[in-house]
Amino acid sequence: MKFKKIALVLAFGLGLASCSSASGDPATNADGSIDLSKVTLNIGDQIAGTEQVLQASGELDDVPYKIEWSSFTSGPPQIEALNAGQIDFAITGNTPPIIGGPTNTKVVSAYNNDALGDVILVAPDSSITSVADLAGKKVAVARGSSAHGHLIQQLEKAGVSVDDVEINLLQPSDAKAAFQNGQVDAWAVWDPYSSQAELEGAQVLVRGAGLVSGHGFGVASDEALDDPAKEAALADFLDRVADSYEWAEDNTDEWATIFSQESGFDPEASQLNTRSLRHQVPLDESVNTYQNALIDAFVSAGLVEDFNFEDTVDTRFEG
Numbered sequence: 001m002k003f004k005k006i007a008l009v010l011a012f013g014l015g016l017a018s019c020s021s022a023s024g025d026p027a028t029n030a031d032g033s034i035d036l037s038k039v040t041l042n043i044g045d046q047i048a049g050t051e052q053v054l055q056a057s058g059e060l061d062d063v064p065y066k067i068e069w070s071s072f073t074s075g076p077p078q079i080e081a082l083n084a085g086q087i088d089f090a091i092t093g094n095t096p097p098i099i100g101g102p103t104n105t106k107v108v109s110a111y112n113n114d115a116l117g118d119v120i121l122v123a124p125d126s127s128i129t130s131v132a133d134l135a136g137k138k139v140a141v142a143r144g145s146s147a148h149g150h151l152i153q154q155l156e157k158a159g160v161s162v163d164d165v166e167i168n169l170l171q172p173s174d175a176k177a178a179f180q181n182g183q184v185d186a187w188a189v190w191d192p193y194s195s196q197a198e199l200e201g202a203q204v205l206v207r208g209a210g211l212v213s214g215h216g217f218g219v220a221s222d223e224a225l226d227d228p229a230k231e232a233a234l235a236d237f238l239d240r241v242a243d244s245y246e247w248a249e250d251n252t253d254e255w256a257t258i259f260s261q262e263s264g265f266d267p268e269a270s271q272l273n274t275r276s277l278r279h280q281v282p283l284d285e286s287v288n289t290y291q292n293a294l295i296d297a298f299v300s301a302g303l304v305e306d307f308n309f310e311d312t313v314d315t316r317f318e319g
Helices: 004-012 050-057 075-083 146-158 172-180 193-199 228-250 252-263 267-276 285-300
Strands: 040-045 066-071 089-093 105-112 119-122 138-141 166-169 186-189 203-207 215-221 279-281
Touching: 040 050, 040 075, 040 228, 050 228, 050 252, 075 089, 075 105, 075 215, 089 105, 089 146, 089 228, 105 228, 119 146, 119 193, 138 146, 138 172, 146 186, 146 285, 172 186, 172 193, 186 193, 193 267, 215 228, 215 285, 228 252, 228 279, 252 267
Parallel strands: 040 066, 040 089, 138 166, 138 186
Antiparallel strands: 089 215, 105 215, 105 279, 119 186, 119 203
8 A cells, every 4th residue: 555665665765874863752753754653653543443454454463663552441531531641543433533523633534335234223023114113212322433423313314303202321241231131122232242233133123334424534633644754654554454445355254254253243243244344445525525524413413513524624634
């Protein structure tokens, strides 16, 4: 990929040519070159996510910088950690970068799938047969997650006000328990949780395919982007992520086996989860259009203030 070669040259060529730093940053040499061996990227991750696909594909074998990984239950806590300066980068679904409005972060990469794993589930014997039937019902969803965005857009399409639905804001493990115990009538969730639930007998009320974009985004903190050394490392890291997803697409059986072993999800669910593999796409106008439609849905629901998604995007790594 286009940035990896540049980053490696910075690390092992120019970066080692000088041992003193003009900026006080130990990774920046006096001549302005970067020694990537002195850079640490703090990366936020979710269950058997970015780290595992990078490891499985061999993309972590020759990384010239250090990576510190932190695990999160969903995208919104990752955005909070980015804003707090606890991590430098994370990959989330389509909703976390917009739910809080503009923040101290930038969207620097985009990914997409067909949103087949974005679902609203009901019990097999449920009387709920359409999204309109959710009026007056209890729905579990993780606040600010891609599933939250999916739920809001499905309700909007069906003409159901969010005020007419009792939305229970629960992280996936708690939402699953509430759903299985009958404490909620429906559960809006994403893969791999949806794959597992479907195989356990949950009924799909509706899928996101055809309505929501299925986008995911790489989000970096402004602080990391303002650091030339971390910027160089991020350029290389993004290339490795894109290459790892291509590997997973070409080796779905192997990836599903590894995912099952690392995550604890059933092998069959892990195989189904490959429907949600991320494919890198440009941060172009079509992405902005989808995201602004999602923002509009949240604005109409009274959950966010209006803004333009373009204002949160940084295309410096697009080439």
